[in-house]
Amino acid sequence: MKRNTSRMLIILCAILVSAAVVVLMVKPWRPEALALPPVGSLEDPGPVVAMPESPLPVITAPTATPPAVEPAAEPVQPQSAQANVETNELVARGLAASAGGRHIQARTLLSEAFFAGGLSPEQEAKIVPEMERLFNETILSPRIFDGDEYVEQCIPMPGQTLAGSRGIVESKCLYVPANFIVMVNRMGSGQNMQAGKSIKLVKGPFVARVYKSRLAMDLYLQPEGRPPLFARRLPVGLGKDGATPSGRWRLIAGGKTERKPWTPTAGSNLPPAPIPWGHPDYALGFKGMWIGLAGLDADNQHITDFGIHSTSDQDSIGGETSLGCVRMKDADIELVFNMLYDGRGVFSVVEVVD
Numbered sequence: 488m489k490r491n492t493s494r495m496l497i498i499l500c501a502i503l504v505s506a507a508v509v510v511l512m513v514k515p516w517r518p519e520a521l522a523l524p525p526v527g528s529l530e531d532p533g534p535v536v537a538m539p540e541s542p543l544p545v546i547t548a549p550t551a552t553p554p555a556v557e558p559a560a561e562p563v564q565p566q567s568a569q570a571n572v573e574t575n576e577l578v579a580r581g582l583a584a585s586a587g588g589r590h591i592q593a594r595t596l597l598s599e600a601f602f603a604g605g606l607s608p609e610q611e612a613k614i615v616p617e618m619e620r621l622f623n624e625t626i627l628s629p630r631i632f633d634g635d636e637y638v639e640q641c642i643p644m645p646g647q648t649l650a651g652s653r654g655i656v657e658s659k660c661l662y663v664p665a666n667f668i669v670m671v672n673r674m675g676s677g678q679n680m681q682a683g684k685s686i687k688l689v690k691g692p693f694v695a696r697v698y699k700s701r702l703a704m705d706l707y708l709q710p711e712g713r714p715p716l717f718a719r720r721l722p723v724g725l726g727k728d729g730a731t732p733s734g735r736w737r738l739i740a741g742g743k744t745e746r747k748p749w750t751p752t753a754g755s756n757l758p759p760a761p762i763p764w765g766h767p768d769y770a771l772g773f774k775g776m777w778i779g780l781a782g783l784d785a786d787n788q789h790i791t792d793f794g795i796h797s798t799s800d801q802d803s804i805g806g807e808t809s810l811g812c813v814r815m816k817d818a819d820i821e822l823v824f825n826m827l828y829d830g831r832g833v834f835s836v837v838e839v840v841d
Contacts, residue, residue: 577596578613618717642685691708724798730809740830
């Protein structure tokens with residue numbers, strides 16, 4: 488009896504297991520806990536954080552030579568505000584740096600004070616001679632001071648020249664006359680340049696401002712991308728009865744001449760015939776230097792025969808006796824002649840203000 492009962496239990500268990508296997512084969516088990524929602528069905532995915540991209544280097548193409556009608560730079564005009572604490576501090580620091588032999592720092596601070604404006608007449612009278620001295624020592628001498636961004640050293644190659652379309656001045660885009668580099672390096676002439684011997688180059692251009700009220704011309708060195716440096720203040724003679732025209736002017740290409748015949752203009756009481764250099768009636772004096780200017784403003788573009796020149800009447804400097812042009816002393820006109828640039832596509836700017 489017990490044996491039969493055990494056999495029946497075994498048979499019953501086998502039947503139940505077989506039934507379960509059949510059910511699973513018909514409908515497999517899929518646990519709901521592992522069911523994944525469709526893509527995009529999350530209600531709150533949280534903030535999306537974008538990884539910053541690595542910065543790419545900026546490659547700047549070489550700057551092309553500006554068109555011939557565009558000036559290289561315009562003069563920066565000092566402001567007319569009252570003296571302030573910042574200007575006083577710049578002046579004090581600049582003078583202290585100069586006294587301590589820190590030429591480049593002193594030059595930078597004093598020029599910054601000058602162009603920031605707000606100088607008292609006493610301050611200006613004190614720092615202008617100091618800025619001129621610093622300019623002479625750092626720019627107009629063969630020495631190159633550490634940290635001077637306005638100059639560079641150059642070692643000429645055999646056969647290389649200063650002037651000319653393939654000369655150093657043009658190839659390096661200095662925007663100063665070749666004679667200025669000769670003067671800085673005290674070479675006597677451009678022919679004295681020696682291959683393999685280093686020379687000092689100055690980056691221009693120079694710009695000028697003529698003040699009618701002061702009867703003076705200020706010269707600044709103002710290369711592109713750098714603050715202007717005060718270079719020189721020179722006396723001038725101007726036109727009587729306000730005849731000197733105001734506005735912005737640029738040098739005429741090829742408009743700088745020496746000892747060229749002078750043709751009297753209307754109002755000179757002389758026949759309009761060319762007068763050679765050395766003649767008693769030659770108005771441009773011993774130097775015979777002429778710097779022709781062309782107007783850049785709408786109200787001065789029609790004016791011709793206007794320029795800066797030497798004069799046979801040196802006593803007229805500091806007065807208003809000319810027919811309108813800007814007169815200068817012999818030594819001063821030679822310096823200006825060698826500073827202002829009328830080269831390839833870039834011209835120094837001269838501004839005449841009240």
